[in-house]
Amino acid sequence: MACRDSDDKQQRRFNLADLKHQAVEYYRNNEVPQRLEEVLNTMFYQRPADFYGYLANYFAGLSQPPVICKLSGKKILDGIGRPTLEVEVTCRIREREKRVCSSTISSHAEMLENTSNEAFDADERERRESVNTAIEWINESFNEMFRGLQPTDQDNIDKLLGEYFSKKAEEDKIRREAEKEKEAQEAVPPVSHPQPAAPQSGKKKGTKQGKKPSLVEKPILPAEPPEPIVKGSMAVGCISLALAKAAAIITEIPLYMHIALLKANQAIKRCLDIQKQLMKLTEPPVQPPSSVGEGKKSSRDAKKAPPPVLRKMSHLGCLVIGSESLEHPLTLIQTACANLSMELGTDVHLGLNCAAHELMDYSKGKYEILFGVHKSAEEMVDVYLELTNKFPSIKTFIDPLRKEDKQQWIVLRNTLGAKYHLIAEDSCRNVSKLLEDDSMSTPKCRGFILKYTNETKITDFLQVSQLLEDRKQICILGSPDGESIDDSLVDLAVGLGTKFIKLGGLSRGERVTKYNRLLAVEEELSKNGRLCERDERDLFDFVEEEEEEEEDEFDCTDFDTGIVQAAL
Structure with a gap:
């Protein structure tokens, strides 16, 4: 056994020395050799059992954080065979591109069973156009916008998504108003002929005794028109969910935990944002520079001015x-x-x-x-x-x-x-x-x-x-x-x-x-x-308790955990 252990140690030293020589020769013209040589020297001293694993773990810790390198939008079918959207997320992890996950999103509308064929066909056309527009947004605009960002930066991702959607929604609103105006101009009002008034007999018809006047039923309010949907808006929600799933996979935690951490981070981020806003609101106004000839006058006015x-x-x-x-x-x-x-x-x-x-x-x-x-x-x-x-x-x-x-x-x-x-x-x-x-x-x-x-x-x-x-x-x-x-x-x-x-x-x-x-x-x-x-x-959520017999006894209720901050 002693000879075998000795042989193993000699083999390990040989492998380490050979690895060190090959690595230095291979990376001689880069910055890697110096750091690699330092690591290998440390390994010679520590003599780890799995030096390849040691080396891999060490340089994995030095690698760049995962970033988004590609978003792909695809058309798939939902549960009843209608087109819907899927987004695939590809990230660069440890200098290699890897497909991380995908996400789908439900269609924006529901069709009732008694829907007419014309309305059903119109909905199908609108759905196809919306999915096609979403795929175009993803494969072109969003793909370029998010390339290089970290999928864990959910706040920045959702902010960019919101700004892009707001711009598209405003364009869609202008387009719809223009179409309505054009339809109103093209519509020709019908010609109405005045009807002759009925002759009045001079006698008023009274209501017959013993009969109650018929009650006029209140008209049923018409259904509200459906809220207009911006074509392509499916891309916004689908990307936001897909990147949240990607962040959870990369950080090796379940999605619900990732969402919980986002919520916790938001609480402190809110307080920090409020503090920054207060700094801006209390910024003293910048005084314009005074001319040379008005030096004495400005000095007199400064004495009368209120303190900052x-x-x-x-x-x-x-x-x-x-x-x-x-x-x-x-x-x-x-x-x-x-x-x-x-x-x-x-x-x-x-x-x-x-x-x-x-x-x-x-x-x-x-x-x-x-x-x-x-x-x-x-x-x-x-x-x-x-x-x-x-x-x-x-x-x-x-x-x-x-x-x-x-x-x-x-x-x-x-x-x-x-x-x-x-x-x-x-x-x-x-x-x-x-x-x-x-x-x-x-x-x-x-x-x-x-x-x-x-x-x-x-x-x-x-x-x-x-x-x-x-x-x-x-x-x-x-x-x-x-x-x-x-x-x-x-x-x-x-x-x-x-x-x-x-x-x-x-x-x-x-x-x-x-x-x-x-x-x-x-x-x-x-x-x-x-x-x-x-x-x-x-x-x-305060709940009043029954009053105690002692006058100064105070009723208290149990509360959940939170953060109390002293005077923002």
Whole structure:
């Protein structure tokens, strides 16, 4: 056995040396030899059992990501023998062209059983023309448009598809209007001859007694005309699905998991797009350069001009702007969402991190909500109620009052608590003390934001999360102010099963790192089949519970997992 092992090692060294010599000679004029020689030298040291597999895996990792190289449109038959569309996707994977998958799409119309022969023939002609147009779009325009793009870039793919279809739809609309106008001009109105009026006898015919007048039946409304279909539009949906299937095959995950990951990535992408839009909306206007002769005059005018709008990025990764009203930041977010074709309350929900303890002016005993504008604790309840009336998309208030204003917390809970998350953060800074003194002063709210700081231990989080769960309150993990690049907070939140996580804005590396880790965990859970997809509407599906006997006992409802972001 010893001799055989020795012979195997000598043979392996010979094969490695021979492979190294042949590869260097073959690729002598390229950049490959230097890297290949480095790999082979490493292999000589490690002596892998399967050095060919080692070499293949190494260079596979250095290859370019798969890209689309060809889209093919074909005419096939559907389940009842009518023509429909199929799209084949060919990608370049590891420098080789490979047919990845294909996708078909259903025809755009349904024919009823009582359809006349003329209507059936017209539908068949329109269907054939639509399929032929779709094949033309795919084999010419789309084939050129998508060549070289990565099939995993679904957002960009669908954006290009949408722009192309919008252009074709506008052309089709213009064509249809021109045809209608031409038909109206060619139509000759019929000549109508006036009918002589019937002679009136002078006596009015009265209704006979004992007979009820006949009821006039309401006419049945005619069927709405069918919505016009843009010929070739089948190509748009078929390509979008085909490339989604190709991306799932390339990444070696089921299609439903790929779709779930696209949905997760969209949530963070939405927040990032909104933040970029806010940066554009708050961009200070560019002042035109003044001439040399007007230097003194412009300097005098500059002193009278109002100060520029304050805009900076806080240590929390959030955009900070100057504002003259409480509604101004929310209106900016509303405008940003409208520019991105998003709807507040449907696509995006808002949470306000009020930080009321930072607004208290102790010399006046009131909250300074704006410069020179002071409100009492009682008046703050009315302020929040007015904001929710103007912006129904608000669903969460974090620290709306100081923890000392216990009575106002109860009033705010009774006013808004059945429809909104009222979350406390400032009152539970120390998790271990919260466990030591269960009766410590904390407001009656729907949940708490906990932070991993100082002497807090893992077992402390385990105990306090169980304590809040028993009370039917929400446990939220939040980033501390002095944040680091350690992303363990995400793993801790997922492991504890917290309902939300509060990470701050999508800026600064120490916070973006945690968003990236959140996406990585979600992708890993999805690959293992352990990711639960829930309806986002359930996050804010509040159900009122029966009132407890104690006056200050607060009813809470369980909620699904989500992301709470601090002040976009």
